[in-house]
Amino acid sequence: MIKEEQSKSFHPDNHGFYGPFGGAYIPEMLIPNIENLRNNYLKIINSESFKKEFKALLEDYAGRPTPLYYASKLSEQYDCNLWLKREDLTHTGSHKINNTIGQILLAREMGKKRIIAETGAGQHGVATATVCALAGLKCIVYMGETDIERQAPNVARMKMLGAEVRTAMSGSRTLKDATNEAIRDWIANPLDTYYLIGSVVGPHPYPDLVARLQSIISEETKQQFRDKTDKEFPDYVVACVGGGSNAAGSFYHFLDHPQVKLIGAEAAGLGLSSGQTAATIALGETGVIHGSMTYLMQTDDGQITEPYSISAGLDYPGIGPLHAWLSKSGRARYLSVTDQEALDAALLLTRQEGIIPALESAHAVAAINQLDLNPQDNLVVTISGRGDKDMNTYMNRLNLL
Structure with a gap:
């Protein structure tokens, strides 16, 4: 049953639920990663040092x-x-650059050296490759084969920025399948890798984190x-x-x-x-x-x-x-x-x-x-x-x- 106070709110509760939706339904191997992020993201993004650097990059780098x-x-x-x-x-x-700037600062603060992302239209992939180049971090972007074909200019931009673009060949070979591949990568590389999710999807705290940054x-x-x-x-x-x-x-x-x-x-x-x-x-x-x-x-x-x-x-x-x-x-x-x-x-x-x-x-x-x-x-x-x-x-x- 939805609590009365939650039914009046459009922000997540402590467990990441918006009403009956949300939460973190994840493989056991990812629990430490998600818990680490959940326990630290608000503390980091609400710190004065983060807010100052985030604001400066949004204005001077992203053009806001x-x-x-x-x-x-x-x-x-x-x-x-x-x-x-x-x-x-x-x-x-x-708009993808707003989120990637924020998350790359968060990943850096958490000591991560390897960034993975998923992309459909390629805009999130380009934005992720951009901030990885800025931060000097390794970048791997998963993209469905169908999207690679129809978004060739963005694929070229990602590669020019130094990202490795990996092709998702399963299913419809689009965004859903690229996300599946990124999650598999994260399971295989839990210690040094930060998954820079591109939308208000995924396990808590990602939907709240991305919404706040956007x-x-x-x-x-x-x-x-x-x-x-x-x-x-x-x-x-x-x-x-x-x-x-x-x-x-x-x-x-x-x-x-x-x-x-x-x-x-x-x-x-x-x-x-x-x-x-x-x-x-x-x-x-x-x-x-x-x-x-x-x-x-x-x-x-x-x-x-x-x-x-x-x-x-x-x-x-x-x-x-x-x-x-x-x-x-x-x-x-x-x-x-x-x-x-x-x-x-x-x-x-x-x-x-x-x-x-x-x-x-x-x-x-x-x-x-x-x-x-x-x-x-x-x-x-x-x-x-x-x-x-x-x-x-x-x-x-x-x-x-």
Whole structure:
């Protein structure tokens, strides 16, 4: 049974549970690693030395704060006041750098010398390789064969930065399978290795750790919106959701303010009934994936269903436990967006505002069409990444050749 005080909270309890979701369902060999991290992460990230270095790197290295841009043409298109939080303008081109800077400082403080990571779209892999180069640490990134083929520019960037990219060949050869391989590596190398997880997934304390590091997005948004509008809060905050890190960061400082409507956009792929989708909130049931209890897409006998999305970063059969709880509690609403709707939204944003978004971010823009908006509404949409990595897909699907 969910405790009454927990049912009112959108932050994890001491065991890492958001309502019934979360926890740490891990192999025995990983318990010492997770316990070490759990016992130290808050002490380290709340220390004055960490906060000072983290803030300096976010500003001087990553390029924060990112702008909150009023999109006048899209505002007219959607008949509302539309603001874009420009995470695509950070160093490496996405929000992922916020989390990797924080975690590399944490790994260094814990004495780890070898960093492993998983990646789908490649943005987390690039961000991890970047901070490993900065810190002088060995970097190994696991990536599915399918994603390696469709995200070749990011693979090249990782290798140029000195990372070793290891191919995941099992299953659908996408993000889920890369995560499986990273966890196997961590089991085999528990002493010197730090697993730098890229989203609000995995065993506690990773969902909370990543959400805290990404919360800089909503921290800036809140202040920037006040400065630009003299209003306390926007009416809506919208972000795409795969595992859910950019959405967690975008929502974080608005979680306890119910007047702000929180909207997540997940990948419907070819449609909810097509069998080729990654819409976990719409289709998933409770189960355990990669160390936490959450919603995941699975068969009647509990086998994980292979996900599909045109967007490599949303191609995941689960969801972070925070988002599972936000959905179940009714605090956030999650909308399903098809490949074609995302492509149409990407082209609209590009031609109306001169901003080419990542395919992940295009799902968030497309979700606006499903909202019942008033002309006075203020809507913030997080553009989580830039579209450079997706140009091959755009060229092929939008007939740009």
